[in-house]
Amino acid sequence: MGGKAKTDPVVPGRVRAAPENFLSADDIAAVSSGRRDVLRRGFAAALGLGGAVAASTIPAQARADDPDIVDLPPWSTSLGLPVAATPYGMPSRYERNLVRRQSPGLTQVGAASVAFTPLQGSFGIITPSGLHFERHHQGWMDIDPKRHRFMINGSLPGMVARPMVFTIDDLMRLPSVSRMHFLECGANTGMEWGNVAVPTVQYTHGMVSCSEFTGVELRLLLDICGADLSRGTFVLAEGADGSSMTRTIPMDLVRSGEVLVAYGQNGEMLRPENGYPLRLVVPGVQGVSWVKWLRRIELGDRPWGAKDESIHYVDLMPDGQHRQYTSIQEVKSVITTPSGGQALVGQGFHAISGLAWSGRGAVRRVDVSVDGGRNWREATLQQPVLPKCLTRFVLPWSWTGERAILQARATDETGHVQPTYRQLRAVRGTRSIYHNNAIQSWLVDPSGEVSNVQTA
Template identity: 80%
Template sequence: VSVGDPDILNPTPWGSSLGQPVAASPYGQPSKHERGLARRQSPGLTQVAAASVSFAPLQGLFGIITPSGLHFERHHQGWQDIDPTRHRFMIDGARPEFVKTPKVYTMDDILRLPSVSRMHFIECGANTGMEWGNVAVPTVQYTHGMLSCSEFTGVPLRTLLEDCGADLKAATYVLAEGGDGSSMTRTIPIELVLSGEVLVAYGQNGEMLRPENGYPLRLIVPGVQGVSWVKWLRRVEVGDRPYATKDEAVHYIDLMPDGQHRQYSSIQECKSVITTPSGGQTLVDKGYFTISGLAWSGRGKVKRVDVSVDGGVNWVEATLQTPVLSKCLTRFILPWNWDGKPALLQSRATDETGFVQPGYGQLRAARGSRSIYHNNAIQTWQVAENGDVSNVQIL
């Protein structure tokens, strides 16, 4: 900004007039100047918008929490705004001996029970799925935006199963069923339920879930791909075998290089991405920038993130911002002085199990290039001499 800038020299309208009264906007909205930051659909990706996805604008977010209104959406049959007084949640058994007292809960019943609040990421298994074969989309919103992170509040599913007298020794799996028209049903291994991590949740970031995200009740399955986080949750059945439903036998399966399909690979492996600078942005000038991004692992905490500005030849350890939580997004930052020459920005995350995020060469050697799900490869952003940032792939 040059000397004589009128915006610092002259009186401003906002400094010389009366502002808006309180409660002018009873449920607050973002500034009108922030309207460009929005969930977006990828044109041509799906045929109908009710069976589609909207991507979260990761490039414009700070910290680790996704504002509820920007949480990505993935619906198989559209979203509903269910009347909570009419919503019911049922627990029963595949065989009568699995659940002593099958029960139907109202929302009031569930809200009376002891709750927990926990911060977790949710990532659709298909996140980055368009990039398996080659570069397909221009921005981090489309490459990685099927990812969000919230504080969720709810009752551990284990508590509810115990309330119904479920036989947690005989049970090996549960089936979770959604109340929308998509017949969304997913098998959840009982170990995850017994750990107390799986929640029957109604709260998201301090308020009730948004309708798009499953209001009034959804399943939270930390570390597991988004499809298992069944929205508009209406039933959990206790059983002793995987159910092989349509969304685990035909969809959400990994096509392997030998042409076989792999089922039930539900954990989201360690992954990271630089959100700024990222594809579609332009660096205004050479000099100081902060490289910033997100890292996560479905197996626990992120241990470290390394950043390269030369396409993976040299790596520098980034700073992890706190808090670093299990199965939650972690924000990393690294100062960078851009010398104005072309650069290739990458991040590589390692989780507490020692798993290191693979490059595209490594990932394709193991998984081929024609899959849809579970692409956790290292992302590369190319910075051109004019400052333009674009999506490229490096093996």
């Protein structure tokens, strides 16, 4: 299917963009001198052909009345549905295209797979809970919260003075905090390490989402249990699902109060696919450490070398060594509009818009290039700009039909600048799978079609 962007079928009342140069200089002169028949011929031709010239070249007199205005639509002439017709509100049925999707062939079994967030349609920085990406190792469960327990104990006697059990009731009674953070899988963009592999930003970058999480600081719970943090220098988090997944959590983030034992997401309880009723929140760190269905925290004096920190989630370096405990999601950004697999609806004004984030703190700036990285302009960062949270950037752009290569490059508050593929591969090769934070390139073809490319 190598075809170019198929333009929309003719929709009544929609003023179609006309093909380039469909008015010759002579035609324009004729129009200027009052011969509108030329224009009408041209407009008819444009309708037949599809294509793109600024619609504003067509004077208002030539437009037909819009039937969606003059023939009143049913929603203006009938009674709407009552309140609570849908007790839990759902998106409009016209938005059904924007859903979580799997990448065909990436995995063979749905219970150990990934469903990507549709970033191509996202606004702002918060991911609707129902669109938060999914990554499960052994399927997901909808756990009865009344039967869920959370335990804290120590690896060695005395490390935790009072090993304790908490119910969800207990945890929800404690003082809580609510914070917005991104959650990115360490393997996000992993398919693109060697070459372009997938068509859209949903599949290149859709293992990042961002929510407001509500919960209790883990350090508070450790304190209640009498944890000895001079002896216990690492923390193990463990899930209650079949995989009972374990990860070693860095103590610095526990001490700083950033690590949360969370039950809330975007104002409601966590979704089952995201760990209901309890998950760990480890800001700035890859998603695998945000253990879902959290049942236990263990305090210990060495890292645990769990399956997901010695066999998976290890980054293969060119010398054949695996980097272990690579946790921080480093500075990264991607343009979401326009992005791969899209076609611009017409020439003229477009806002280039995308997302930037860093596991080391707040995004300081984002630069955008439309010429493949030769020249850059600083984008505007939309508020709020929060640490370890998605940040939305925008840059106005007028597209006049030229070929363009769009790139975004983020810099975080530590001064760390997002690398190019060349810079990244020079150090880490192409087989790491994890932690690909290279600058993404989108090629805009003169037809308006946008595709995923990598520059040399």
